[in-house]
Amino acid sequence: MNLRRDIFQAIADPTRRAILLLVASQSMTAGGIAANFDTARPTVSKHLRILTECELLEQKKNGREIYYHLNPKKMKEIADFIEPFRKMWDERFNKLEAIMKKYKKK
Amino acid sequence: MERKTKIHAEEGKQELMITREFDLPLELLFRAYAEPEIVEQWMESKVLKLENKKHGSYQFEKTDAEGNVVFRANGVIHEFIPNRKITRTFEMENAPFEVQLEFLEFEKLTDDTSKLSIHTIFRTAELRDQLLKLPFAYGINMAHNKLQEIVSKLK
Numbered sequence: 241m242n243l244r245r246d247i248f249q250a251i252a253d254p255t256r257r258a259i260l261l262l263v264a265s266q267s268m269t270a271g272g273i274a275a276n277f278d279t280a281r282p283t284v285s286k287h288l289r290i291l292t293e294c295e296l297l298e299q300k301k302n303g304r305e306i307y308y309h310l311n312p313k314k315m316k317e318i319a320d321f322i323e324p325f326r327k328m329w330d331e332r333f334n335k336l337e338a339i340m341k342k343y344k345k346k
Numbered sequence: 347m348e349r350k351t352k353i354h355a356e357e358g359k360q361e362l363m364i365t366r367e368f369d370l371p372l373e374l375l376f377r378a379y380a381e382p383e384i385v386e387q388w389m390e391s392k393v394l395k396l397e398n399k400k401h402g403s404y405q406f407e408k409t410d411a412e413g414n415v416v417f418r419a420n421g422v423i424h425e426f427i428p429n430r431k432i433t434r435t436f437e438m439e440n441a442p443f444e445v446q447l448e449f450l451e452f453e454k455l456t457d458d459t460s461k462l463s464i465h466t467i468f469r470t471a472e473l474r475d476q477l478l479k480l481p482f483a484y485g486i487n488m489a490h491n492k493l494q495e496i497v498s499k500l501k
Contacts, residue, residue, distance in 0.1 A: 322353055324481035330351035331460075333366045336388040340374045343384075 247317060250294045257278065258265065260310065261295060267309035288328050355478060358473045362478070372454040375462060376429045378493040379450065391417070398426045404434070421445075429454075436466075443477055444469050 250262060251257055255277065274284040283338055288308060291297040295314045300307045317323055368375050379385050382393040385406075394405040396437040400423065400432040408417040427431035429450055437445040449465040470476040 245452070290437070323478055325478050326351055326353045326406045327363060329353070329364055329366070332388060333351055336378045337368050337370060337377075339384065339387050340368075340370050342377050343374055343377070 247296065247314065249292045250290055250296060253287070255283075256291055259284075259287055259291060259316075263297065263308055263310050267307040269305050269307055272310065355474065360468045360473050360474050362466045362468070362474055364466070365461065367455065367461045370460055371458055372429055372452060375460045376452050379432060379452075380428070389424060395420075398405075398423065398432075400424065400426060402426070421448075442452040444473055466487065 251314045252262070258277070259273055262273055270281075270285060272287055273288065274281045277284055288297065292299060292308070295311055298311045300309060349436065350368075351366045352366065354365070355361075358451045378388060381396055381472045384452040385391075386393050388407060391406040391408045394407055395401075396404045397464045402423040403420065404423065405420040406416055406418065410416050414476050420437055420439065421435040423432065425491055432448075432452075434448050434450070436448050437443075447467040449463075451465070453461040453463070454459055466474075468477070
């Protein structure tokens with residue numbers, strides 16, 4: 241499992257939750273978001289990349305600037321508490337399937 | 347990836363149904379549950395004991411890199427019918443969950459596909475919900491109340 245793309249791993253970090261809160265009200269550029277934090281700009285960029293990779297944030301180009309905005313569909317996934325349980329089993333069963341396919345060839 | 351695993355959990359009920367269709371012949375699917383060395387691979391746990399017979403028992407264990415036990419579970423097998431059915435209990439050790447009763451049914455769909463249905467019964471509906479929330483709680487344990495507010499607004 242790629243933890244970077246795991247939605248729950250993404251929101252476990254306080255800075256990333258703060259970023260989501262900021263962007264919830266309006267789309268913002270990376271610079272605009274970074275201005276709200278004391279942390280270094282590359283650190284904020286890293287958080288933005290993780291949030292984008294797990295699709296909690298979406299990028300939109302406006303001229304030369306890239307704006308970040310919230311992906312409501314993905315945010316809803318967090319509200320569904322059974323989904324992580326289902327995912328856990330789905331990953332486990334995917335593994336079972338992959339392992340048994342090797343036995344099939346033998 | 348296609349969503350093949352389905353969870354059915356009716357509100358207020360003390361049971362849970364997990365179903366999954368596999369691109370595997372029935373015999374191979376069943377082997378994944380019957381052979382300890384295969385169970386170890388996909389469960390990522392050590393199989394301490396697995397007696398596949400009526401009145402048999404089993405015990406699984408998961409350790410971290412330092413060798414500390416992070417998870418241990420055991421149960422008793424009530425029914426073991428090859429390529430058809432396993433009825434067993436399941437209990438996590440040193441965890442606040444009580445023992446569960448599991449009915450695992452294996453079905454042939456075509457020569458190359460099969461289906462597994464796991465019907466789990468808990469003592470109470472609350473215990474079931476606690477277990478369902480476990481992976482969720484793990485991810486969100488630190489989540490801010492404000493974030494919850496945003497999510498509820500999006501509903």
